[in-house]
Amino acid sequence: MEASAASKPAGRLAGLGLRLAYDRRVVVPDLSVEIPDGGFTIIVGPNACGKSTLLKALSRTLKPEAGTVLLEGAPIDSYRSKAVARQLAMLPQSPIAPESITVRDLVARGRYPHQGLLRQWSAADERAVTGALESTASMELADRYVAELSGGQRQRVWIAMVLAQQADLLLLDEPTTFLDIAHQYEVLELCSRLHAEGRTLVAVLHDLNQAARYATNLVVMKEGRIVAEGDPREVLTAALVEEVFGLPCVIIPDPEAGTPLVVPKVPA
Amino acid sequence: MSATTLRLGGWLSLPVRRRSVVVGGALAAGIVVIALLSLTLGRLGIAPADLMPAILGHSTGPDAIVFEVLRGPRLVVGIAAGAAFGVSGALFQTVTRNPLGSPDVIGLTSGASAGAAAFGLLWTGILPLPVGALVGALAAMALVWLGTGRGFSSPARMLLVGIGVSAMSLAFVQYAITRVGVEQATVLASFLNGSLASRTWGHAALIWVSVVVLLPCALLTTRRLQLMEMGDEQADALGARSAPARSWAVLIAIGLATAAVSVAGPVAFIALTAPQIARRLTRSAGPNLVLSALMGAFLLTLADLLTQQSPFAVQLPVGVLTAVIGGIYLGYLLVAQWKKGTV
Ligand SMILES: Nc1ncnc2c1ncn2[C@@H]1O[C@H](COP(=O)(O)OP(=O)(O)O)[C@@H](O)[C@H]1O
Ligand SMILES: [Mg+2]
Numbered sequence: 001m002e003a004s005a006a007s008k009p010a011g012r013l014a015g016l017g018l019r020l021a022y023d024r025r026v027v028v029p030d031l032s033v034e035i036p037d038g039g040f041t042i043i044v045g046p047n048a049c050g051k052s053t054l055l056k057a058l059s060r061t062l063k064p065e066a067g068t069v070l071l072e073g074a075p076i077d078s079y080r081s082k083a084v085a086r087q088l089a090m091l092p093q094s095p096i097a098p099e100s101i102t103v104r105d106l107v108a109r110g111r112y113p114h115q116g117l118l119r120q121w122s123a124a125d126e127r128a129v130t131g132a133l134e135s136t137a138s139m140e141l142a143d144r145y146v147a148e149l150s151g152g153q154r155q156r157v158w159i160a161m162v163l164a165q166q167a168d169l170l171l172l173d174e175p176t177t178f179l180d181i182a183h184q185y186e187v188l189e190l191c192s193r194l195h196a197e198g199r200t201l202v203a204v205l206h207d208l209n210q211a212a213r214y215a216t217n218l219v220v221m222k223e224g225r226i227v228a229e230g231d232p233r234e235v236l237t238a239a240l241v242e243e244v245f246g247l248p249c250v251i252i253p254d255p256e257a258g259t260p261l262v263v264p265k266v267p268a
Numbered sequence: 269m270s271a272t273t274l275r276l277g278g279w280l281s282l283p284v285r286r287r288s289v290v291v292g293g294a295l296a297a298g299i300v301v302i303a304l305l306s307l308t309l310g311r312l313g314i315a316p317a318d319l320m321p322a323i324l325g326h327s328t329g330p331d332a333i334v335f336e337v338l339r340g341p342r343l344v345v346g347i348a349a350g351a352a353f354g355v356s357g358a359l360f361q362t363v364t365r366n367p368l369g370s371p372d373v374i375g376l377t378s379g380a381s382a383g384a385a386a387f388g389l390l391w392t393g394i395l396p397l398p399v400g401a402l403v404g405a406l407a408a409m410a411l412v413w414l415g416t417g418r419g420f421s422s423p424a425r426m427l428l429v430g431i432g433v434s435a436m437s438l439a440f441v442q443y444a445i446t447r448v449g450v451e452q453a454t455v456l457a458s459f460l461n462g463s464l465a466s467r468t469w470g471h472a473a474l475i476w477v478s479v480v481v482l483l484p485c486a487l488l489t490t491r492r493l494q495l496m497e498m499g500d501e502q503a504d505a506l507g508a509r510s511a512p513a514r515s516w517a518v519l520i521a522i523g524l525a526t527a528a529v530s531v532a533g534p535v536a537f538i539a540l541t542a543p544q545i546a547r548r549l550t551r552s553a554g555p556n557l558v559l560s561a562l563m564g565a566f567l568l569t570l571a572d573l574l575t576q577q578s579p580f581a582v583q584l585p586v587g588v589l590t591a592v593i594g595g596i597y598l599g600y601l602l603v604a605q606w607k608k609g610t611v
Contacts, residue, residue, distance in 0.1 A: 061504040105553065
């Protein structure tokens with residue numbers, strides 16, 4: 001599919017007319033989305049509505065049945081796979097930690113797209129790994145085995161691996177799931193800092209209030225479609241939450257951040 | 269950090285773990301010691317002083333026969349077959365992300381037994397035994413490929429179908445033995461257990477060429493396999509294209525295991541245990557291909573030395589010994605995985 005100059009999306013990453021399926025079971029029939037440059041896009045929606053599927057398509061780990069993903073205005077599969085990985089990093093919903101691997105070795109694996117067959121380790125690799133460990137406050141974990149870490153530490157280390165990739169676009173699938181509330185906010189603050197430093201972030205979250213607080217662009221999905229998108233202050237309404245999640249609620253301003261706060265109604 | 273970087277000019281820089289180098293060196297030394305022992309020990313052993321002439325082909329008389337016919341080929345085949353089993357197991361385990369993934373569990377070695385039984389007992393005279401084993405192994409892998417419904421792309425299905433194919437193959441072996449009667453079946457007994465007795469330099473050439481060609485191919489996929497340990501999606505996201513890497517790794521693993529099975533018979537459990545022991549000794553992730561090769565060679569030649577020289581196991585097929593050791597290890601592994609809930 002050829003995007004004409006007039007309709008070319010402004011964002012660096014966009015999906016046009018995507019049809020996504022597993023073994024011909026269509027999960028997303030026809031979806032277009034544009035990821036604003038420099039924004040923090042958060043995708044919300046009920047379980048199994050296709051959020052992870054969309055992220056896989058945007059990161060080229062799932063090939064669309066129809067439609068195109070555009071990276072820097074060109075179809076994403078016109079790039080070499082390592083070239084894509086240098087621009088776009090993705091953390092899947094449930095990454096698997098290899099047996100007996102240290103934190104530093106795991107983070108170092110994020111350098112793969114920058115390395116060649118014979119040049120497998122350079123000073124730049126070393127700097128990137130150190131930098132990633134530092135910005136996720138995991139330096140003191142470097143020589144520990146990943147299997148020994150707590151859930152919160154482990155999530156920081158996975159994010160460090162993605163950071164070592166040094167891509168400007170970060171896609172994170174449910175980075176806060178399975179963490180207690182303090183560690184959830186720790187990860188979100190880390191994301192928000194990465195965003196403030198200039199990276200473009202896309203994350204799938206389950207908590208609408210966290211999404212409303214951190215997103216600059218909220219994407220609400222239901223059954224493989226985007227129902228609403230934009231500034232969370234405008235998008236997140238009681239009617240929308242009821243329509244998408246079937247949850248009657250009222251929306252009040254978050255007393256701390258001023259963003260919308262979803263308060264479920266007590267069933268009559 | 270426990271890794272240093274091997275550099276050569278500006279174009280080569282490889283991270284090397286010190287611990288892996290130490291373990292690898294120790295294993296290589298161990299193999300040399302086993303080789304020396306297996307040539308010199310016992311009633312027919314070559315005296316140490318006569319060893320060099322015998323190896324260089326300068327000796328005549330009994331030493332020449334011991335080296336050229338009895339022990340030399342056996343040792344040389346054992347080293348390469350052990351290495352091939354070890355690498356094959358490491359590849360299968362990485363690709364299936366399961367320590368049970370190995371040519372033993374996945375049906376390849378049982379398929380080889382079935383092939384040997386088919387062409388050695390039922391339809392004799394069509395194919396030589398090793399070729400029959402090769403055909404059986406490949407047929408079993410074709411069945412696994414078809415049986416999963418999606419080729420080798422799903423590790424869990426591959427293991428389950430493989431176990432099924434394995435059971436079918438062993439049933440076929442039993443059927444063949446019952447058909448021809450136990451007396452005739454004894455000709456096959458030592459092959460079915462896996463044995464290094466009466467190997468020739470022809471066997472040695474076959475297995476060494478396979479290892480020398482396929483091991484470097486396997487090494488080229490190592491880095492992508494390492495990333496696939498984190499899941500195919502994560503590997504793809506890092507630009508490592510997991511699907512072709514998986515196909516390559518499986519094909520190489522099948523090639524190595526079939527070559528090993530056709531020269532040594534379906535020796536049990538070397539492929540299963542060698543990579544696991546290597547991983548535990550080096551305490552490192554990744555397929556550890558070179559160390560798995562060394563460990564496989566070490567284990568197989570050690571087991572064969574024991575069958576030749578120990579009073580308890582004299583002249584047993586080496587596969588019986590590895591089956592006993594490997595069986596115990598497999599039990600341990602299953603219990604450990606059961607406790608972790610990851611069978
Ligand atoms: N690898 C897969 N194979 C087949 N079906 C899948 C696969 N991954 C997800 N699905 C199905 O696709 C649908 C959407 O899944 P997903 O995108 O993971 O949802 P979400 O992330 O929004 O919870 C679900 O019905 C799920 O069962
Ligand atoms: Mg999901």
